[in-house]
Amino acid sequence: MPRAHDDAICIRQWEWSETSQTVSLFTREHGLVRALAKGSRRPKAPFSGGLEVLTFGQAGLVIRPNTELAILGEWDLRETFPGLRASLEQHYAGLYMAELVQHVLTHHDPHPALFSALLESLRSVGEPSSVRASLLWFQWAALSETGYRPDVSVPGDQAASPDGTLGFCPALGVVQPVEQARRAGVHVWPVRSETLGLLSRLNGELAEVGGLAAPTIIDRAARLLAAYLRWVIGREPRTLQLVFGPDLPV
């Protein structure tokens, strides 16, 4: 079988034996691939010193049709994202992004744009001041890439509640005035117009996010998307509370 070379980020690894690992790789061109890395933990294996979660490299893969487990024959390490080991906040943010990828994608379904977004976000998380912006931007990318991007526009004929809050309906992925939603029996999470305003301007580069709004608004928007992603996925990511605490809307 020919060996395909592809950029990849290792998002999970399991110990298969004393010398081998199985890994879940998010690759640029092949999507999520689970692979067996035989002998990867031997000192002289062509794996640049073993595969680690949340490292970026070039993978040499043999992907056989009708076989769930690909063979990883090579791993050329390119980046280790040392910022993910610098603080708990950065560490948990990186793990959460890796876990999200596993939840929102199915195997062998390529999403090159989301791959690029993850790579850029992992680099950005290395800077403590941009952790929340990276989380916001990556979650937005994950929702957009998988077809779940919410409609955050506020229709002109819908007035906000007297206290300025609108409601975000997770079931429909749209914004509604809280009062109107309550009357209609629609479940909504209160959301501020400034949060929606930020989300509506998110379609640019990650580097621009920090300049779009104050850190508290960025944080609020990231939390809203985390709650929405949990709704979309239908289960709580294990790392969710480590990043956002226990108080997300349900």
Added chain:
Amino acid sequence: MDSEPTNTGTPVAREANRAPGKLPKGKAAAAKVGGTAGVSAYPESVERLISGLAALPGIGRRSAERLAFHILKSDAAMAKALAGAICDVKSQVRHCSICYNLADTDPCPICAGAVSGPNGAARDRGLVMVVEQPRDLIALEQTGMFKGVYHVLMGRISPLDGIGPGDLTVADLFVRAEEPARNAGGEAVREVVLALNPTLEGDGTALYLAHELQKRGVQVTRLARGLPAGSQLEFASKAVLADAIDGRRPV
């Protein structure tokens, strides 16, 4: 023997760390022996021995047969000594109630101060080195270079596997740090050295412990990382070089 188990952590952690869909060899072998795959041609006692050996990590059916025949050919004294050692390990070895090291006394000889430090010096029981597994403790102890005592976590925090501090001996470490009476020799913990594996999970565990221990007023240090002394740059792996570059220090 081929190897010791590679999956780290408590039984829960080991189960979580195992690759999905893969039976541990012991279970696979046991399933083969006990299932409907075929009737063994071996006498029942030999078959039991083979099955028992094949249940060990890193030992396949064929290796188990080879070992069983070696035992069969050996004299009775050797076989009895082996059986006795296995029984003694199960009946006498336990975890030290202070540091979770494996020992046949409680507290273990290191916590009890019965094993001296480098050059015969008394153990500094205010200096606690935290490791993931008993085998890490043994590796460090064999260097003869650490004069303090230890704390074995019995795994590492692995959020993606659902392993949190509560699945490890983390709470006991904090109690040692807070209450001198609960530490070895009744001494106050002055410094904790984090000696976790330099993996992402090991580093995450170290970050968590450092954060919590500093809140308790304990000085926290961690082992240095990067290029091993005496090694050559041209032979170092990319991962080691990346670590060394990231961890560079002013001279």
